Amino acid sequence: xxxxxxxxxxxxxxxxxxxxxxxxxxxxxxxxxxxxxxxxxxxxxxxxxxxxxxxxxxxxxxxxxxxxxxxxxxxxxxxxxxxxxxxxxxxxxxxxxxxxxxxxxxxxxxxxxxxxxxxxxxxxxxxxxxxxxxxxxxxxxxxxxxxxxxxxxxxxxxxxxxxxxxxxxxxxxxxxxxxxxxxxxxxxxxxxxxxxxxxxxxxxxxxxxxxxxxxxxxxxxxxxxxxxxxxxxxxxxxxxxxxxxxxxxxxxxxxxxxxxxxxxxxxxxxxxxxxxxxxxxxxxxxxxxx
Numbered sequence: 001x002x003x004x005x006x007x008x009x010x011x012x013x014x015x016x017x018x019x020x021x022x023x024x025x026x027x028x029x030x031x032x033x034x035x036x037x038x039x040x041x042x043x044x045x046x047x048x049x050x051x052x053x054x055x056x057x058x059x060x061x062x063x064x065x066x067x068x069x070x071x072x073x074x075x076x077x078x079x080x081x082x083x084x085x086x087x088x089x090x091x092x093x094x095x096x097x098x099x100x101x102x103x104x105x106x107x108x109x110x111x112x113x114x115x116x117x118x119x120x121x122x123x124x125x126x127x128x129x130x131x132x133x134x135x136x137x138x139x140x141x142x143x144x145x146x147x148x149x150x151x152x153x154x155x156x157x158x159x160x161x162x163x164x165x166x167x168x169x170x171x172x173x174x175x176x177x178x179x180x181x182x183x184x185x186x187x188x189x190x191x192x193x194x195x196x197x198x199x200x201x202x203x204x205x206x207x208x209x210x211x212x213x214x215x216x217x218x219x220x221x222x223x224x225x226x227x228x229x230x231x232x233x234x235x236x237x238x239x240x241x242x243x244x245x246x247x248x249x250x251x252x253x254x255x256x257x258x259x260x261x262x263x264x265x266x267x268x269x270x271x272x273x274x275x276x277x278x279x280x281x282x283x284x285x286x287x288x289x290x
Contacts, residue, residue, distance in 0.1 A: 001108065002107070004149055004150060004153040004154070005153060006149055006153055006165050006255060007090070007091060008165045009165045009166060009167075009255060010164075010166070010242065011092075011242070011243070011248075011251065011252040011255050011257045011259065011260075012091035012092060012093055012096075012255055012257060013091065013092065014086065014087045014089055014090060014091055014092060015084045015085065015086055015087070015092075016084065016085045016087055016092050016258055016259060017080065017081075017083065017084045017085070017240075017242070017259070018083075018085060018262060019080060019083045020076075020080045020083070020084070020240045020241065020242075021240075021241050021242070021248075021259050021262040021263045021266065022262060022263075022265070022266045023080075023237070023240055023241075023266070024236075024237040024238065024239065024240025024241025024242070024263065024266065025237065025241045025248075025262070025263040025264065025265065025266020025267040025269075025270060026237065026266040026267075026269055026270040026273075027233045027234075027236055027237030027240065027270060028171075028233065028234050028237030028238050028241055028244060028245075028263075028266070028267055028270060029237070029266060029267040029268060029269060029270020029271035029272070029273070029274060030230075030233050030237075030270040030271070030273055030274040030277075031060075031229070031230040031231065031232070031233030031234035031235075031237060031270075031274070032230065032234060032245070032267070032270070032271055032274065033230070033270070033271045033272075033273070033274025033275045033277075033278060034226050034227070034229055034230030034233070034274055034277075034278065035056050035226075035227055035230035035231060035234065036230075037053075038170070038234070038244055038245040038246070039057075039060060039170030039171050039174065039234060039238065039244050039245075039246070040168075040170045040199065040244070040245070040246050042056040042057050042060070042170075042231075043057060043170060043174070043196065043199040043200055043203070044199060044200075044202075044203040045203075046200055046203070047199065047200040047201065047202065047203025047204040047206075047207060048203055048204065048207040048212060048213050048214070049207070049213050049214050049215045049216055050216045051215065051216060051217045051218075052216065052217060052218045052223070052224070052227050055218075055224065055227055055228060055231070056227050056228075056230070056231040056234075057174050057231075058174075058178065058231075059227075059228050059231035059232060059235065060171065060174060060175075060231040060232070060234045060235040060238070061171075061172075061173075061174030061175035061176075061177065061178050061235065062175055062178065062235070063175075063231065063232050063234075063235025063236055064171045064172045064174070064175045064234075064235035064236070064238055064239050065172065065175030065176065065178070065179060065235075066175075066235075067235060067236050067239040067240070068172055068175075068239050072236065076239070076240065080240060088100060091257075092257050092258045092259060093107075093255055093256045093257060093258075094110055094114075094256040094257075094258060095107035095110045095111070095256055097258070098110065107256075110256065111256060114256065141168075141246070141250065142250065142254075144167075144168055144195075145167045145168050145246075145250050145251050145254055146167075146254070147167075148166060148167030148168050148191050148195075148251065149165075149167050149254070151191060152164065152165045152166055152167070152190075152191050153165055163190070164190050164191075166190065166191055166192055166251075167191065167251040167254070168191075168192070168195055168246050168247065168250065168251050169192050169243050169244060169246060169247030169251060170192075170195070170196075170199075170244055170246055170247065171234065171235060171238025171239065171243065171244045171247065172192070172238065172239060173192035173193050173195065173196050174196050175235070176190075176192070176193050177189075177193045177196040177197070180193060230274075237270070241259075241263040241266065241267075242259065242263075243259075243263060245267060248260050248263040248264065248267075249263070249264055249267070
């Protein structure tokens with residue numbers, strides 16, 4: 001509706017990394033299958049007392065931070081960045097690309113068409129139509145993403161300082177949160193960093209109310225190794241893909257960024273590969289088979 005100016009969001013830059021999005025999504029999907037959840041899920045499990053998820057969050061966050069800012073960033077800049085495609089458009093939003101080609105602004109009709117198609121696909125399942133708890137949960141997560149855009153798009157003018165325009169994502173923020181705790185160089189945490197303790201606290205509150213909070217650890221060294229390997233893949237993949245299941249699958253998708261369906265395709269393929277390894281095992285991989 002153009003009520004908010006989110007054109008400065010990194011999801012909407014005019015440089016499309018198809019290779020990075022696909023490889024990153026693939027790695028993230030494999031890691032997600034090994035861990036059994038995504039970054040958001042690991043934070044919620046941590047809030048309920050899962051020590052295995054604590055390992056996942058720390059390893060994923062530090063790996064993502066290294067891939068974005070540290071030693072692994074050198075490899076990313078050397079191998080992935082040269083393959084980035086510069087689009088002849090102000091942004092990589094579907095509506096912006098269409099306008100650049102036709103000189104016609106159809107952003108609202110395109111947004112409505114995408115929304116209608118997704119809603120039809122989702123609610124065509126009659127079993128899901130009666131799953132009111134899942135529908136409510138999805139709606140709340142969507143509103144959290146919307147809130148992120150509202151807050152970060154308006155906060156800069158209120159605070160008279162530059163604020164990164166962003167919304168929910170759960171790969172790099174845990175690493176930035178840990179770095180901020182250790183280095184104490186973050187003056188004002190951004191929206192993503194703030195959501196890390198927020199999600200943990202929210203999950204803990206619900207777990208306490210439902211009397212489901214309890215300390216849990218990995219069953220054995222094999223499970224711990226599986227979680228750590230998965231977390232490393234999620235950290236690297238999430239940065240290469242510029243987001244995770246929430247970051248690209250919801251936040252970037254809400255901007256109609258071209259990268260979102262590309263990353264989701266990679267995540268689905270990677271998750272399928274990861275599940276196959278878990279169920280059947282593979283000769284040249286660690287024995288993660290249950």
